[in-house]
Amino acid sequence: MLLEARHVSKFYPGVKALTSVDFSIDAGEVVAVVGENGAGKSTLMKILAGAIEPNEGELYLDGNSVEFDGPLDAQRRGICTIYQELMIVPELSVVENVFLGHLKKKGIFLDWNAMRKEAKGILSRLGSAPSLDAKAGELSVAEQQLIEIAKSMSRKSRLLIMDEPTASLSKDEVANLFDLVRSLKAEGIAVILITHHLHEIFEICDRLVVLRDGNYVGASDIKQIDEAGLVEMMLGRTVDNYVDSRRHMVKSDELVLKARGLTRAPYINNVDLTLHRGEVLGIAGLMGSGRTELMRAIYGADKLDRGSIEINGSAAYLSSPRKALDQGLGLAPEDRKTQGLVLSMPIAHNATMPSLLEYVGPFGLNLGKETAAAKDLCEKLYVKYASLSQPAGNLSGGNQQKVVLAKLLGAGTDIYLLDEPTRGIDIGAKEAIFDLIWDLTAKGNSVIIISSVIEELIRVCDRIVCLHLGRVTNTYERGNYDLNRIMLNAMGKSEAGAIQ
Ligand SMILES: Nc1ncnc2c1ncn2[C@@H]1O[C@H](COP(=O)(O)OP(=O)(O)OP(=O)(O)O)[C@@H](O)[C@H]1O
Ligand SMILES: [Mg+2]
Numbered sequence: 009m010l011l012e013a014r015h016v017s018k019f020y021p022g023v024k025a026l027t028s029v030d031f032s033i034d035a036g037e038v039v040a041v042v043g044e045n046g047a048g049k050s051t052l053m054k055i056l057a058g059a060i061e062p063n064e065g066e067l068y069l070d071g072n073s074v075e076f077d078g079p080l081d082a083q084r085r086g087i088c089t090i091y092q093e094l095m096i097v098p099e100l101s102v103v104e105n106v107f108l109g110h111l112k113k114k115g116i117f118l119d120w121n122a123m124r125k126e127a128k129g130i131l132s133r134l135g136s137a138p139s140l141d142a143k144a145g146e147l148s149v150a151e152q153q154l155i156e157i158a159k160s161m162s163r164k165s166r167l168l169i170m171d172e173p174t175a176s177l178s179k180d181e182v183a184n185l186f187d188l189v190r191s192l193k194a195e196g197i198a199v200i201l202i203t204h205h206l207h208e209i210f211e212i213c214d215r216l217v218v219l220r221d222g223n224y225v226g227a228s229d230i231k232q233i234d235e236a237g238l239v240e241m242m243l244g245r246t247v248d249n250y251v252d253s254r255r256h257m258v259k260s261d262e263l264v265l266k267a268r269g270l271t272r273a274p275y276i277n278n279v280d281l282t283l284h285r286g287e288v289l290g291i292a293g294l295m296g297s298g299r300t301e302l303m304r305a306i307y308g309a310d311k312l313d314r315g316s317i318e319i320n321g322s323a324a325y326l327s328s329p330r331k332a333l334d335q336g337l338g339l340a341p342e343d344r345k346t347q348g349l350v351l352s353m354p355i356a357h358n359a360t361m362p363s364l365l366e367y368v369g370p371f372g373l374n375l376g377k378e379t380a381a382a383k384d385l386c387e388k389l390y391v392k393y394a395s396l397s398q399p400a401g402n403l404s405g406g407n408q409q410k411v412v413l414a415k416l417l418g419a420g421t422d423i424y425l426l427d428e429p430t431r432g433i434d435i436g437a438k439e440a441i442f443d444l445i446w447d448l449t450a451k452g453n454s455v456i457i458i459s460s461v462i463e464e465l466i467r468v469c470d471r472i473v474c475l476h477l478g479r480v481t482n483t484y485e486r487g488n489y490d491l492n493r494i495m496l497n498a499m500g501k502s503e504a505g506a507i508q
Contacts, residue, residue, distance in 0.1 A: 009071060010035045010198050011056060011087070011167055016065030018051050018222075020402070022394035025051040028064065029224045031217060033167065036196045038189060040209040040230075043219035043242055044434040045406030046392035049202050050092050052219070053169050056200070057089040058082030080109075086166030090159075090173050092202070092405045092432070096152045098145025103127045105144045106158045130158040135184040149343050149428075150176040150295040150460075157185060167198045172405065174203055175432045176342070178294045178460055179495070186212050204406070204434050205461070206235050218242055243436050257486070258286040259470050263321070264423060264454050267306060270315035275301035277478040279315075283423065283456060286449045290469035291458045292498040298478035299458045300342055303425050306456075307339045308332040319423075333362065338421035340412050342428045342458075348412035351401030355393055356382035358400045358411050362419035385414040388444065390437050406432045413441065424448060426457045430464060442468050462494050476500035 012032040018025045026048045033039050041049045054060040056067070058076025067074050069085060076082040079089070096105055103120075106127040112119045124140055131140075136154040144155060153176055160168055174182045189199050189212055201213060209216055210230060218225040218241045225241055233241075265283040270276055276298040283289050293299040304310045306317065308326030317324045319335050326332045329339070341348050349358050359382040360367065367378040382396050389410040393403060400411055409432050416424060426445075430438050445455050445468055459465050465472050466489045474482045474497035482497040484490070 009033070009068065010037075012068040012071075013052070013056060013062075014066050014068070016052070016055055016062040016067075018048075018055065018060065019063050020394070022398075024222045026055075026062070026219075026222045029219065029222075031056070031224075033198045033200060035166070035198055036193050037215065038193055038199045038201060038213045040201050040203070040213040040216040041219065042202075042206075042209065042216055042238065043225075044392075045410070045432075045437055046221075046404040047219040047242075048222040049219060050171055050404060051222075053089060053091075053171050053200065053202070056082075056167075057087055057169055059089070083163065083165075086164070087169065088160040088163050088165035088167070089169040090156045090171060092171040092175075094149075094152050094156055096144045096155060098143065100144055101141050102131075102144055102147075102155055103140040105155050106130070106162055108159070110163060126162060127158060130161045131155075133184065133188060134158065135181055148176075148295055148300065150178070150181070153177060154181065157188075161188065165197060167200070168192065169200045171202045172204070172432055173201070174205060174208060176295075176428060176460060181295070182208065204432060204438075206238060206435070209238070210235070220244060239435060242434070257470060258450050259288075260285045264319065265306070266318040268316050270302065270305055270317075271313045272301060272305055272310060273313055275478050276305060279475075279478070279480055281306075281473065281480075283454050285452055285454055287471065288445060288449055288455045288457060288469045290465035290472040291456065291475055292462050292465055292472050292494050293458070293475035294460075294498055296477070297475045297498065299475055300427055301478075302475065303339060303427050303456070303458060307337055307425055309339070333419065333421065336422035337425065338362070338416045338419045338423070339425040340416045340427060340429055342431070348415070349400045349408060351408075352399050354397045355386065355391070355400050355403065355411060356396040359385050359396075359414045360418050361415055381418065382414075385418050386411070388417070388440075389414050390440050406434055406437065409433055410437065410441075413444075417444070422453055424453060424455045426455060428458055428460065430459060430461070438464075462491060462498070466491060466494070474498045 009032050014030055015028045017027050029052060031052060043049050055062050057079055058081055059079045103124050107123045112123050127140055134154050134157060144152060157173055173185060192199060213230050215227060215229055217227045262285040263282055264285050267281040270279040279302060291299050305312050308328050308331055317326060324335055356379050360378050367374045379396055391407050391410045400408060413429055429441055448455060470486050472484045472494060473480055474494060476498060477500060481500060484494060
């Protein structure tokens with residue numbers, strides 16, 4: 009056995025993140041660790057990678073008992089991790105980020121030529137070509153994720169731990185990553201994969217291990233289980249209609265938003281968009297398609313070069329998010345770490361932030377009222393927490409994402425702009441989010457949603473707009489959905505394969 013954990017437990021005040029969990033992985037094995045948001049997956053990974061110390065239990069490396077003296081010690085012994093929350097240094101360039109902590113030297117000098125060559129090689133194998141000198145902080149979340157992957161590929165590792173590496177990658181990028189995983193496996197390198205996209209597990213893994221509420225539920229050879237069986241192990245119940253559509257169309261003819269000629273070079277180019285009351289509009293586009301920039305432009309977070317926006321029939325000048333909020337527009341951004349949440353503040357304040365003024369009385373903030381509102385919002389979204397006064401940063405990744413949405417719900421806007429709302433969300437909670445979107449539209453609100461997973465858009469949307477290199481390539485109405493055509497259009501191709 010390459011690495012083994014026996015009876016490991018990790019306790020935080022009020023939370024049993026892991027209770028006596030066993031785990032093992034052999035050289036050349038690809039193992040999935042699966043479970044709902046907050047099940048303890050990232051906690052187990054951090055223990056295996058020496059980033060946190062377990063309260064109970066032991067680790068064995070090559071059969072010998074081992075205690076890692078921090079993550080660097082584990083790295084030196086060949087255990088590399090891509091953490092769920094990206095560790096990119098925004099001020100540094102792409103190549104500097106890739107080699108951060110293990111710069112290559114030639115004699116006493118840094119060997120930038122060698123580093124550039126290697127970084128370029130790995131990034132192009134991943135099918136990504138951001139400029140090596142670009143500032144990492146200016147790249148999209150998906151591009152940053154590719155840098156994280158390149159970073160760990162550039163180290164000589166025996167075990168590579170990947171905590172949701174595919175959460176914001178497109179299908180092609182995932183395929184490239186999995187090709188790399190296959191070649192690592194052939195070299196005898198072990199890989200642990202965490203993902204909420206269950207089909208990925210069946211594509212690449214040999215074995216899976218299931219956690220629920222910090223407990224070990226079981227393990228299975230991949231050939232001996234199917235998706236339904238896995239969902240039952242994860243949730244402890246069957247979800248037989250989880251691919252079923254429950255949507256009743258409530259879209260009306262009334263336009264709530266009309267955008268004309270939106271242009272912000274070089275990201276979006278002459279985009280027309282309409283949104284009706286009660287409608288769920290999807291935007292299908294790959295990384296670099298301008299989907300996030302389009303949302304931000306509508307929201308007034310970025311200045312437009314050209315174009316006009318009408319809200320409820322009158323011209324809107326959305327020069328700032330504050331003005332957008334006044335006009336009834338709310339945005340749940342893609343990058344929760346820098347834009348969505350204040351991680352050091354309690355969950356309750358985060359959830360009620362946009363509506364905080366409502367809870368201010370003559371004697372200051374009415375904490376009771378605020379907590380009740382926050383509790384209600386968090387329950388609607390199945391946020392798993394020990395106490396609402398915990399900092400939001402203590403929540404698991406998926407639960408942080410739910411608080412971003414809770415925050416937006418609490419703001420009580422009319423038009424919801426959701427940028428990748430299901431990123432990192434488990435299968436059960438995803439259903440809750442879809443239900444919530446349909447609830448909102450049934451109440452006369454309207455929603456624009458971005459997702460990298462086109463199947464998800466097909467399920468939840470009334471209309472889908474395909475975006476490629478900042479231009480709308482096609483629009484589909486529910487009833488005419490065709491997964492392949494939507495995907496091709498999002499890649500800038502027509503059905504015949506020609507670039508439009
Ligand atoms: N630093 C911390 N302080 C307090 N509680 C924590 C801390 N880190 C994690 N937890 C709690 O431990 C539990 C397990 O969290 P973990 O991050 O391991 O979940 P996960 O399975 O990775 O979920 P996700 O799919 O959402 O990423 C959660 O209830 C979380 O709130
Ligand atoms: Mg996690």
